[in-house]
Amino acid sequence: MAAFGTGGSRAQVRGPSPGFRFTLYAILSIVVMFLDQRHGWLEQARFVLQGAAYPIQLAVSSPSAAWKWLHESFETRDALRAENQRLQKQQRELELRTMRYEALARENGELRGLRDALPPVAQRWLAAEIVNIQLNSLRQRVLINRGTTNGVFKAQAVLDDKGLIGQTTHVGPWSAEVILITDPEHAVPVAIQRTGLRTIAVGAGDAASLALPYLPGNADIKTGDMLVTSGLGGVFPAGYPVARVTEVHRDAVQPLAQVRAIPFARIDTDTEVVLVWFRPEHPAAPAPASATGDLKVGNAALQPQPAPPPRPKPAVPDATRTPAPPVPTPGSPASPPAAPVSTPASPAPSAGRPPAPPNTSNSTAPAPSKKGTPAPAAAPAGVAPKGALSAPTNSKEPAAGDAAPTVAPKRPNSPTPAPPDATPRNP
C-alpha cells in the first residue's frame, strides 16, 4: 500500500503517504456502504448525521420560508377574505358529504354482522411541512420537518388531502426524508377501484406520473380508472386514492399493456403533507409483516384465530394483543413492524385514546372467530376507504363487488392466487 503512494508527493507529506490514506478511506467507505446497504446497521449513524444536517437544511430553506412568511403576512384583506369564503364553501361541501357517513358506517357494520362500525383506519394525523431544499435532483425525494421527536417512523405513509404522496425513508430526530410515489425506486401496491384488479404502480421518475408495468395486455383497465392502495406491501392501508389512469397502450405483440397514471396528490406543488398513523388492528391497515419482507406472516388480526379470548377484561388494547402471539408464532419477531418499535411516541396515542379500543375489540376480535377467514378480511375493508379519505367516490356498488378481490388476500394464503402483486413487492 505504501509503495502505491510513493509516486508523486512523498516530499510534502508528513505522516502516512496519500496512497495509504486513500486506501484507508476507500476501505472505510466500502465498509460503510456495505453496512448501510446490507444490514441497515448504520441507522443510528444516519440518524445522528441527519440531525446534524438539519440546521444546515433549515438555514438553506430559510430564505424561501422567510419569503413565504412575508408574502403571507402582507396578503391583502381581499385575498384573505376570498380564501376564507372558498374554505368555508369547501367545508360545507365536505360536511354534506360526510353527513350520512356515520349512519352508513353503522349500517354497513350491522349488515356485515359486526356489532359496531369500525373506527376509521387512520388513528392519528400530523401535518408536516416540506423543507424547501434540493435533495438529489434526479430522484424524487423531499425532506419534511418532522422526525422521531414527533413519533415519525421509517416507512410511514405520507398523504396530502388528495391522495398518496409517499413514505418516509430516512428519519432523523427533527426531519425525515420522504420518497415520493413517483420515484423510480418506489412501487405502490394498488388496486383498480372499478374492478378490484391488483397490480403495482411504479414511479416513472418525473413528478407527474406513475407506470403500471405488470398488467397483461388483456387486463381490464381503461383511462379514467381510479387506482387505490390495495393494502398489500405493509406500508399503506387499503383504499386510499393514488392515481387516475390516463394512458393505456395495448400492443398486439407486447405481452404487457403500457399504462400510465397521474397521481391525485399535487406532488410537485405541495408544501404541506400529512403523516398518518394507522390502527394496527384495523382490517384495512397495512399488514405489518410484509414490511419486513416475510411473506409467511400476516396481519395477526386477520388470522383465523383458534379461540376467541372469552370476554376479556375491558382493557382492550391488551385484549386485542393477547390473541395475537399464540397464532403467528414464527412471526412474532417480525410482526412488530418498523412502526411501533422505532418510535417512542406512536404507541402512546393508541394507549392514550380511550374511546377507540372498545370499538376495535368488538369489531375485529370477534369477527375472525365467528366466520371463516376470508369474510372478515374482506368485509370491513369495504368500510375502510370511506372511513379513510375517499368518502364520496367508492360508496357505490363496487364496495360489495370489489372489496373481496381487493383486500381479501391475507398474506398467508395469498401468494398462490395473486401472482401479480406477490412478485415485485419490495419497493
Next chain:
Amino acid sequence: MSSSEPRGRMLFTSLIALVLTVLPLPPWLDLVRPAFLVLTVLYWSIAAPRAGGIGLGWFSGLLLDVFQGPVLGQHAMALSLVTYITSREHQKIRSKPAFQQALIVFAALVMYEVVVFAIDGWTGHPLTSPLRWIHPLTGALIWPLAAAILGHRNGRRS
C-alpha cells in the same frame, strides 16, 4: 506553502458550497447546477493538499451522502478517489493554464460521476438518466471562476 492556515477558509468555503449544492432552484437551473462542493474540495486538494486532500474529500462526501445519497459512503468513496488523484498531481495541475486546468477538472468530475454511477448501480439504486452527466460540463466551465474566487485571498496574501 502555508499548511494549516487555509483550514478555516477551507471549511468555510466547503460549507458555503454545500449550501449552494442544496439550495432550491428551478428545475432547469437545477439540472445544470455544478457540483459546487466537489469543485471546492478539488480546489483545496490542489491548492493545499496537505490541509485538505483526501480527508476533506471523504468527510464532504459523507455529508453529501447524508443529503442526497441513497447509500452512506457513496460520495465519500468517489470524492476520496478524486481528491487522491488531484492531490497527488497537484503540482502539475497547478502549473497548467486555466484552460487545461478546466479540462483536468472535467476529467475529475467525470471520474467522480462514474464512481457514483457505478455505486448507484451496485447498490440497487440505478439512475440511468443522461441528465446526470451534465454537471461535469458546467463544473468545468465554471472552474476558472471558482478557482479565482476560492484563491482570491490566497493570491493577495502571498
